[in-house]
Every structure is written in structure tokens, then in C-alpha cells.
Amino acid sequence: MVTNITNLGRSGLSDWLIQRVSAIILAVYAVFMVLYLLFHPGLDYATWSGLFSQTWMRIFSLLAFISIAAHAWVGLWTVSTDYLKQAGARFAFQAVVMLAIFVFLVWGVQVLWGA
């Protein structure tokens, strides 16, 4: 039993589950995006903006953004605990990652609802 205070779910089991579920959501979102772009070869601004003005697309996108935020935190937290053995350097790295994820998430919300 190892005590952890900086991982996302506070337990290996919940981190593992978050990682799997968020991966599925991201896979579905990626497949949707690829298919959408394939079916709209001459994509213009109006169609693209129209897609993102619909509530379901905003919910779907926000779900994907939250998933990538959680996925990135679990993944990079794991990388940092593997390779950064010096606690100060590890916390600094984790703080930068956390801040970047938070900024991107808020920015993503602003992009989704700001248009």
C-alpha cells in the first residue's frame, strides 16, 4: 500500500477506470470527427459553426475536453512518478501540467460557448 495525494482519483483502481472510460470517449469523438470531415469535403465556416452551435455537439465536445483533461492528468502523473524521483521537481512538473490542463479546459469552454 502506497500513499498518494496528487493522483486524480486517489486510488489506482479509480485512476485506471478513469483512464479507460476517457479513452473510449476520446476514441468515439475522434472517429466522429474523422467521419464528419470525410462526409463534408468542401467544409466551409457556416457548416462548421453550425455544427458547434448545436447543444448536443457542445455537450459531446465538452465531454471530450473533460476526458482529455482527466486522461492527460492520469497519464502525465504516472510519467512524472516513474521518471522524476526528486520530490520538488516532480511537484513542480505536476503543477505546470495541472495549470496547463486547467487553462486549456477553461479556454475550451470559452471557445465552445463563445462563438
Place this chain on the structure above:
Amino acid sequence: MSTLQISIYRYNPETDSVPYMQEFQLDTQGRDIMVLNALEMIKQQDSSMAYRRSCREGVCGSDGMNMNGKNGLACVTPLSEVVKDNKLVLRPLPGLPVIRDLVVDMGVFYKQYESIQPYLQNDTTEPTMERLQSPEEREKLDGLYECILCACCSTACPSFWWNPDKFVGPAGLLQAYRFLADSRDTATSERLARLEDPFSLFRCRGIMNCVAVCPKGLNPTRAIGKIREMLLSNAT
């Protein structure tokens, strides 16, 4: 062609400041001997060479080492299986502190093994005779109890290299599942609780190096998956 080039990792902390590779020539007279036999012939050339060995038949697990980049037991690995271009490179098991030449300090490996409490725990009243198992219950232990703790798997695992103090490693986890799967053991929930943090079990990334090197053909990755399933089905 029968003269084999063997390059061996040498390190004696009393005389060497750094480890080095020493080259040996060995005439195998065209026979496909085991790597351990080759080592014994080399020891006759240079008696200062140190390695562990005991049963010489893959039962004791003493002579785990890295042969041309792959972990295995020297006593059950024929030269034909590992030698490439007439060359053989022998190194100690990766990731563990070297005591001397091919002898490593297995302390951290045993500590992780100890952490999973590798003995039956049963808090029910003892029967007058033995605790019986059905053939089906006994069958669940196949592929688990055969482990000889040679450490070939755990020292082939990058997760164990980076966190040997926190990640139990494939050998320990295979034994953890051996006791979780045992119908006579009643400490299942306590055993699971000790494994649910992000390191002890979940640092396994499923790359299956352990399966690739196990000299007994066991599958720690499958056991780890089974423990994960047990944790998941017990959780809310």
C-alpha cells in the same frame, strides 16, 4: 566455428571502481550445451568469476541472468537458443544492485514478495483433518503455484525498474493472485485493499515482458488482469 565469443559483465566492488565487460573464448566442441555449462567452463579459465547456481535444472531459480539481452535461467537455456553470430553477452539481472559479477542483491524483490503475505490466511475454525478443495478449486491454482521466484520477470519489467520500492512486480503479483484465487484463504478483501493504490498493482502497463521471459511459461499479466477484475467487481 565452434569457438564461442562470450562477453561477461564483471564487477568486484573491492577492486573495481566501475564494472567492465570481459571477453572469453570457449571451445564448445560443437555441442549445444546450456549457458550454465558454458559458465562453468569459463570459471575454470578464471576462478574469480562469480555467479549463483544450485540445482542446474530450472527448479531452484538461482541462476537467473540476462543472456544476449533476454532474462532467463542459464541452466535450462541451451546456447542454440540465445547465441547470435557466435556471440553471447551475459549480464546480471537488470535493475537490481550488483553485489559482484552476475550476482545481484534480490532484497527489494523479496521485500515485495513479502508485502503480498505469501501464506494462507484463514480465520475460520480449523477442521480436524485438512481443509479440502474440490478438483475445480485446485485447478484455479495451476499456472500460479509453479513460480520459483527466479526474478527473471520482475527484472524484465520497466515499471519495476522505475519503482521497485512501490510496484510489487509481476512475480509478487502472480503470488498475490495465487492466494486470492485459493478457496482456503479468507483474507481476500484485506489482500485486495493492499493492492488498490496507484503503484502496488496498477503500475503494470501490460507490456507482457514478464510473460516473454518466464522460464516456467507462466503468465503474470493474466494474473494481474484477474486481480484488477476482482478489485473492479468488489468496488462501488
